[in-house]
Amino acid sequence: MTGDVSDIAAVVSIIGVFITALALWFTVRSFKNQLQLSFFADYTKRYQEITLNFPESINEKDFSFDDLSPEVRDKTLRYMRAYFDLCSEEYFLWRKKHIDDETWSEWKTGIEFAFSKTAFVKAWEILRLDTIYYGKFVEFANSSILKSHNNQLQPTAGATAE
Numbered sequence: 001m002t003g004d005v006s007d008i009a010a011v012v013s014i015i016g017v018f019i020t021a022l023a024l025w026f027t028v029r030s031f032k033n034q035l036q037l038s039f040f041a042d043y044t045k046r047y048q049e050i051t052l053n054f055p056e057s058i059n060e061k062d063f064s065f066d067d068l069s070p071e072v073r074d075k076t077l078r079y080m081r082a083y084f085d086l087c088s089e090e091y092f093l094w095r096k097k098h099i100d101d102e103t104w105s106e107w108k109t110g111i112e113f114a115f116s117k118t119a120f121v122k123a124w125e126i127l128r129l130d131t132i133y134y135g136k137f138v139e140f141a142n143s144s145i146l147k148s149h150n151n152q153l154q155p156t157a158g159a160t161a162e
Helices: 001-052 070-094 100-116 118-127 136-152
Strands: none
Touching: 001 070, 070 100, 070 118, 070 136, 100 136, 118 136
8 A cells, every 4th residue: 555655645746847847848939929029129229210310311322421411410420330240149049049039030121121221331431441340240231232232233133135
């Protein structure tokens, strides 16, 4: 009889350990998801703050920093620097596997699109004179600019040369 009781106690103990381990796994998973969501929200908030401080003309093909007043030019370049810093951080986090490929793919698409715009290319040229970014990000940024420039030079599908 005492053998049966000790067997039952052992089974109950094993079930208790299993339930505790399962609860711990769910807790850690939930915490990790909350942390990732908070992290993503922080980067989204920083991005929005930066872009809200750009002039309306920032996306125009013929954008020129020379057309801005000195105050607006300085403010815009300050926020461009913040944008490039943010992009550099995002790139670094992806390379170190701290963000997943799906998130990076979304961010990368946005960065490449930004580098297809005149204002961002000009700002990159200006700010690189006094700002140092780590080499891999510089390679990525420069290749994004080159890729965008090459795409703009290519005729669209079905277009004919005149």
